Structures are given as C-alpha cells and as structure tokens.
Amino acid sequence: MSGTEPTRLERRSTDAGAELAVLTLANPPLNLFDQPLFDALVADIAELTARPPRALLLRAEGKVVSGGVDVHVFDGLTVEQGAQLWRSLFETIIAPLEALPCPVVFAAHGLTLTAAFEIALACDIILATPTARFGLVETVVGLTPSMGGPQRLAERAGSGRAREFVMTGDLYAATTMAEWGVVNGVHEDVEAAAQALVTRLADGPTRAHAATKEIIGAWRSGGVAHADSVTPKVSGALFGTADLRGGVRSFLEQGPGKATYTGR
The missing domain is CATH 3.90.226.10 (2-enoyl-CoA Hydratase; Chain A, domain 1)
Structure with a gap:
C-alpha cells in the first residue's frame, strides 16, 4: 500500500x-x-x-x-x-x-x-x-x-x-x-x-504450528474431549510433511536443535 x-x-x-x-x-x-x-x-x-x-x-x-x-x-x-x-x-x-x-x-x-x-x-x-x-x-x-x-x-x-x-x-x-x-x-x-x-x-515447523492452532481451536469450541477427538487426524497429517520427516532425521543423525524447516 x-x-x-x-x-x-x-x-x-x-x-x-x-x-x-x-x-x-x-x-x-x-x-x-x-x-x-x-x-x-x-x-x-x-x-x-x-x-x-x-x-x-x-x-x-x-x-x-x-x-x-x-x-x-x-x-x-x-x-x-x-x-x-x-x-x-x-x-x-x-x-x-x-x-x-x-x-x-x-x-x-x-x-x-x-x-x-x-x-x-x-x-x-x-x-x-x-x-x-x-x-x-x-x-x-x-x-x-x-x-x-x-x-x-x-x-x-x-x-x-x-x-x-x-x-x-x-x-x-x-x-x-x-x-x-x-x-x-x-x-x-x-x-x-x-x-x-x-x-x-x-523459521520453525509452520505446519506443526498450524496444527497446534487447530487443536487449541477445537478445545475452544468443544472442550478437551473435542480436541482429543480431532488430534489424531490433525497431528497424524504431520507425518506426511517434509518438515517432520526432516526434523526426525536431523534429530537422529545430529541431535536436537539442528533441524531446518521449509514450511512444507
């Protein structure tokens, strides 16, 4: 603007x-x-x-x-x-x-x-x-x-x-x-x-941050039980992200705190 x-x-x-x-x-x-x-x-x-x-x-x-x-x-x-x-x-x-x-x-x-x-x-x-x-x-x-x-x-x-x-x-x-x-x-x-x-x-794992927001949003609208019910799907989807796969591999090979993330 x-x-x-x-x-x-x-x-x-x-x-x-x-x-x-x-x-x-x-x-x-x-x-x-x-x-x-x-x-x-x-x-x-x-x-x-x-x-x-x-x-x-x-x-x-x-x-x-x-x-x-x-x-x-x-x-x-x-x-x-x-x-x-x-x-x-x-x-x-x-x-x-x-x-x-x-x-x-x-x-x-x-x-x-x-x-x-x-x-x-x-x-x-x-x-x-x-x-x-x-x-x-x-x-x-x-x-x-x-x-x-x-x-x-x-x-x-x-x-x-x-x-x-x-x-x-x-x-x-x-x-x-x-x-x-x-x-x-x-x-x-x-x-x-x-x-x-x-x-x-x-610089962090953007998809994981989005998942955190989604889970907390579920708690806000329906309480702990509702958040629990959506967490497996929301968090499970992260296993299909490059950031989680790369983060796990980095942890195993280099130790914690060395991973870099792309948001994908």
Missing part, C-alpha cells in the same frame, strides 16, 4: 529464507479505527489469507497503538445495521485472523483501546512494553465490546476478570495483563522482542 494508507503490509525474509509479514497500523495521530482503517485492515487480512506467510507480526506506529474506534462509525445505526457491523467485522477481521495457518504475534508499545485490543486478543501471542495500557472502554458510549473481546479476554483471564475489565471501562497496565495471563511477555524493547520472536516462529 502507499504511504498514505492507514495500514502498511510488508513481507520480509528471515536469514534462513522464511517469509514473515508485518502489518502496521499507521493512521495518525491516534490510529483511530475509522472506516478507511477498517477497510484497509480487511483488505490486508484478505491478502494474508490468500497467501499466508510463515509468521505474522501486528504492530502500530506513533505514540499509541490505538485510541479506539472513531465514534462516527456508530452514529445513527439501526439495530440491524449495528448487528450487521459486528457480523461483518467477525467475518472479515477476527475469524480470518484467527484462521491464519501460522503464528500471529501482536506488539503493544502504548495505549491499546477497544478494537485494537480485541484484535490483539485474536492473535496467538501478545507482547507489550511496561508502559503499555489496555482497555475496553465501550461503556463510555453505552456499548459493550463486540468484536470478540469479552469472550477472548475471559478465555485468557477468567470470566470474573473479563466482567470487571469490561464493566468498569478502566485502563489496565501491561504488568497486570501479564499477571492475568493475557499478555505473554513484557519487554522494554517490545519491537526487538517481537521481531525476534516472529523470526524464530517463521
């Missing part, structure tokens, strides 16, 4: 030749989720779905990750239009982002409100700086977060924490989010930590 677009999608290669992607929110001054930003994000995720990388980093530039949603998006909507808005955002952003067959990392360097935090919760791993703060503040306009934030927050932190977080509309520090199990790691230099992690994941 051009430099005037509210998002920027870049593809890069690791030293080992694995492709990773970096999706940046670039809608100054506050990275507000207005209609152009939503539209750009939908287009970027559609492109990533059509041609998945081996790992994806979501980040933002500017003073904050996002100041939230531009309230003009909600102004004057009817009941059906409101419901259709959320259906559309689930179908075009949240669901396809979670369905990407690769690890997805979110890096938060500052204030991360509403839609940005809900998108973060749809990622596999969240990293943050010590000064980052998170909030679902939709109650300020009489709304509840509706891009999947409450339920995904409850999955990570428990239903009581999710109720508190949403109902108070307060801002919570990255350290608190880490204590709750929402943020995976707190780093002074979150950009460097996120880039290193995404590079490591991109």
